[in-house]
Amino acid sequence: MGILTTLPQQIETERLIIRTARPGDGAVFNAAIHASMERLAPWLVWVTPPPTVEESEESCRLAHGRFLRNEDLMALVFRKECGSLVGGSGLHDADWKAGKFEIGYWGHAAFSGCGYITEAVRALADHALEKLGANRVFLTTDDRNTASWKVAERAGFQLEGMLRNERLNPAGHLRDTRVYARVA
Known part of the structure; x- marks a missing residue:
């Protein structure tokens, strides 16, 4: 099989379904953010102030549009066995010419320590490097x-x-930023 030139709609692992955010996901996305505010707010500017359900729905709709244009993959991560949303990840700022993607992630507080986000991040990076021909995922x-x-x-x-x-x-304080990457 050759190199793919479009972002994946869905990736599955042993325990997870990792799929693009789409219209109608706003309520479940919003509930996960609100349940995880204490863990997310110190690190992620987009959760403060906490979004409304309508704002979360709009985020999912806009993300789906970027996915359809092959620009960005905002992915939601669900447990296969029960369909619970365990967090989010994605391949962002697709640079198809350079073969480069940035990966982001966050986890639902209720599933902390289960390894779901690590599994999702590994699967997305593997997909980018192996199927999309990425030179760099960072x-x-x-x-x-x-x-x-x-x-x-x-x-x-x-x-x-x-x-x-x-x-x-x-x-609002300066931070030191770690840069991590996987390369082909």
Whole structure:
């Protein structure tokens, strides 16, 4: 099979269904964010203030449009056995010429420690490198977000470096940013 030139609508692993966000997902997406605010708010600017169901629905609709244009994959991660939303991930800012994708992720607090997000991140990175012909899949995370960079390391990403005072965190303070990547 040759190299694919479109983002995947769905990827399955042993325990998960990883699929594009689509219209109608706003309520379940919103419920997961609200249930996980304490864990997400220190790291993710898009959860503060907490979005309304309507705003979450609009995010899913806009994300689906970007997916249809083959620009970005905002993925929701569901358990196969029961359909529970365990978090989100995605392949962002697709640069098809350079073969480069940024990966992002967040986890539902109720499923912390189960390995679902690591499994999803690994599957998306594998897909990008093996099926989409990516040369590089990378991610960035706040140096203080130990849980996030441990996911990256468990998913096979290598630390490339630290960008000191690189951006503001959600509290408005400068943060040091770890850069991780997997390359072909």
